[in-house]
Amino acid sequence: MEQVASGLVRLTFLVQSVYAEVGRGCELTPTQAQMLCVLREGPKGMAELCGVLGVERSSLTGLVDRAERSGLVVRTPDPTDRRAVKVALTEAGDRAAREFHEQITSRLAALLDDLSPTEQVRFSRSLTRIVTAAGVPLAIGPH
């Protein structure tokens, strides 16, 4: 139990540091990277984005502000609801998201290099089981 917990915490630090490092390479903060990855699915309203990112509305405003200032996203008015906005990737944002996604995917997969192919598959499967059982949203979406 002790073992597992320690391993999980250490793995988390490891993943976080890789995440941050790849982010820096793409000129993205970790939170920005996460947001851009989510937005690759398509434009989202602020509230919707809050849900996926697990963040309060007031936090998201600043997040989007900064990303917008950096030219990564744009706020467009929602034609069906004049209160609402849709946040969408710009060309540059899409490029950054694509690059980040590609790199993070390969860097993280490389962490399993020391495992045998069988172990890799088993590990990956267990991973999926654990996170789906706990109901964690995707965040680094496929595609």
Place this chain on the structure above:
Amino acid sequence: MEQVASGLVRLTFLVQSVYAEVGRGCELTPTQAQMLCVLREGPKGMAELCGVLGVERSSLTGLVDRAERSGLVVRTPDPTDRRAVKVALTEAGDRAAREFHEQITSRLAALLDDLSPTEQVRFSRSLTRIVTAAGVPLAIGPH
């Protein structure tokens, strides 16, 4: 590859959220909790602590300041080097660290509940392999 990366990121979010939640219950920020756990091994100098926590000195100063203000740690002068200080847990800090450690250990171990005993062992072993291969420090130390 895609699968693995996504799983790792999601697991990381999951662990982080459990970590934060348990921390809140002990009135600790995640960073504080991490520091306290490290200090359970014994008093440490600032520089040494930086190394383990992976943080710059200037960041650590504030971290220790806040923890000291909360009565969790104390700075004591190092008798052998008048420039240096040792950061040590107070009674309250030790209590908090112990409580946090106990809870995080069981909460994280519980994440594997959906796996069969065999899978749990395999997963745990792979976990250890991955983090040791990557040279991640302990952070949530045994004992």
Place this chain on the structure above:
DNA sequence: CAAACTAGTTCGTGGCACGAAGTAATGCAA
């Protein structure tokens, strides 16, 4: 139509991180 609700923003606060620059003690070398 008024009241209740929803979408987002603003504001104030605080934690955390960084790098650059500063202070003070130490150690080494001439």
Place this chain on the structure above:
DNA sequence: TTGCATTACTTCGTGCCACGAACTAGTTTG
């Protein structure tokens, strides 16, 4: 021993991120 580089830590300025409370404006509902 004197003097200079090194080390240990702090301070300062900046920026990101998070939160809750309070606000504006538009939408829905009774």
